[in-house]
Amino acid sequence: MGEKKLMLGMITLNPAAAIPSSRLNKILDALAADPKNQIWVISGRDQAFLDKWLGSKNIGLSAEHGCFMKDVGEKKWANLAAAFDMSWQVKVDEVFHRYTEKTPGSNIERKKVALTWHYRRADPELGSFQAEHCIKELKESVAKEYDVEIMSGKANIEVRPRFVNKGEIVKRLVLNPHGAKQDTHSVHKTRDDVPIDQLPDFMMCLGDDMTDEDMFRSLKEIEAEWHLKDLPKNKFGSYGVYPIAVGPASKQTIATSHLNEPAQVLETLGLLTGHVSLFESAGSVDLDDRGHITNSESSERSKSAIKAASLKRDASLNSTKR
Numbered sequence: 001m002g003e004k005k006l007m008l009g010m011i012t013l014n015p016a017a018a019i020p021s022s023r024l025n026k027i028l029d030a031l032a033a034d035p036k037n038q039i040w041v042i043s044g045r046d047q048a049f050l051d052k053w054l055g056s057k058n059i060g061l062s063a064e065h066g067c068f069m070k071d072v073g074e075k076k077w078a079n080l081a082a083a084f085d086m087s088w089q090v091k092v093d094e095v096f097h098r099y100t101e102k103t104p105g106s107n108i109e110r111k112k113v114a115l116t117w118h119y120r121r122a123d124p125e126l127g128s129f130q131a132e133h134c135i136k137e138l139k140e141s142v143a144k145e146y147d148v149e150i151m152s153g154k155a156n157i158e159v160r161p162r163f164v165n166k167g168e169i170v171k172r173l174v175l176n177p178h179g180a181k182q183d184t185h186s187v188h189k190t191r192d193d194v195p196i197d198q199l200p201d202f203m204m205c206l207g208d209d210m211t212d213e214d215m216f217r218s219l220k221e222i223e224a225e226w227h228l229k230d231l232p233k234n235k236f237g238s239y240g241v242y243p244i245a246v247g248p249a250s251k252q253t254i255a256t257s258h259l260n261e262p263a264q265v266l267e268t269l270g271l272l273t274g275h276v277s278l279f280e281s282a283g284s285v286d287l288d289d290r291g292h293i294t295n296s297e298s299s300e301r302s303k304s305a306i307k308a309a310s311l312k313r314d315a316s317l318n319s320t321k322r
């Protein structure tokens with residue numbers, strides 16, 4: 001195993017500002033420049049948004065919760081839902097339309113495949129109340145007739161075909177031999193299709209939304225399968241699987257690690273590229289010549305102890321001279 005792979009969600013405190021900062025841009029470019037790495041951004045946003053902000057990078061993109069994929073170094077997007085019956089869209093649109101009418105401030109986002117009803121700008125109580133009813137109605141109607149998934153996102157409800165999701169993209173990425181182009185016409189490969197030395201040995205997957213849990217689940221399933229099959233581990237004795245939820249520690253998630261906020265994501269990625277040092281990442285401090293934090297209690301205690309020891313030594317030297 002000699003490849004690293006990294007998957008990211010679009011992570012910001014304010015979703016309207018999910019635009020890569022220049023610091024993130026630099027870090028992503030540095031990670032993507034190493035031919036051993038493969039970086040993917042897997043998002044619910046549409047192709048136009050991802051192309052605008054990330055399209056010029058040497059990274060892979062997935063839009064609309066796994067409906068579309070653009071391989072590293074490719075210009076063209078592949079539609080993984082192309083063969084799917086889309087007649088559910090009219091029905092979902094009709095339901096969303098009714099809820100928009102009775103929820104001032106809400107709106108419908110019509111992407112190529114997924115449809116999203118946003119209530120972020122509505123009265124929060126009314127928005128959540130209506131969302132609950134809208135989900136119930138969709139589950140009892142459209143979801144019974146079509147193989148679609150109703151997802152509750154951040155102040156929104158999204159509907160998309162069930163068989164495309166962020167987790168399916170993660171499986172494709174992990175099980176694609178390193179360096180080989182993505183074959184978007186077939187279902188993803190299985191472990192047995194991929195030579196062991198072409199499997200990744202480091203998979204870091206970061207996300208902050210409910211819809212990112214599918215990615216974490218896929219990674220954990222892959223890790224469990226490799227364990228069961230007793231596949232060789234990396235030099236650190238693991239399969240290098242790191243599903244990381246971004247948000248408060250109290251957040252409900254199946255990820256095995258967490259980072260509190262987007263700034264910590266940047267620090268963590270910066271550590272991988274060397275843009276951030278361990279000292280910076282832990283919050284930078286000045287150390288005295290004995291390794292204590294300058295002016296801290298322990299620094300002062302250590303100074304006094306040294307002074308006392310030297311006084312004692314001088315005193316004993318003086319007494320032997322006499």
Ligand SMILES: O=P(O)(O)OC[C@H]1O[C@H](O[C@H]2O[C@H](CO)[C@@H](O)[C@H](O)[C@H]2O)[C@H](O)[C@@H](O)[C@@H]1O
Pocket residue numbers: 009010015016017042043044045046109116118120153154155156158209211
């Ligand atoms: O998978 P993600 O990258 O987290 O994308 C999820 C959704 O992002 C967009 O919605 C988000 O931003 C909106 C404001 O720009 C905000 O109102 C909403 O609450 C956020 O979820 C996008 O509009 C959706 O289509 C994506 O699915």
